[in-house]
Amino acid sequence: MELTVRKKAFLEELPGLVEKAVKEYGIGLKRIAIEEDEKGCYTVLITYEKSRLQP
Secondary structure: OEEEEEEEEOHHHHHHHHHHHHHHHHHHEEEEEEEEOOOOOEEEEEEEEOOOOOO
């Protein structure tokens, strides 16, 4: 089953947020999409595959 997590961040927080997602979801990570709004804030959509063995 695929799940998507939405996080809000400022530009300087993006590298840490992406690094954390890669470490946390590992090979289950499917994609990361980053969208900027008109105020300069970013929405990060992290999609990953949840295995049936994970809680």
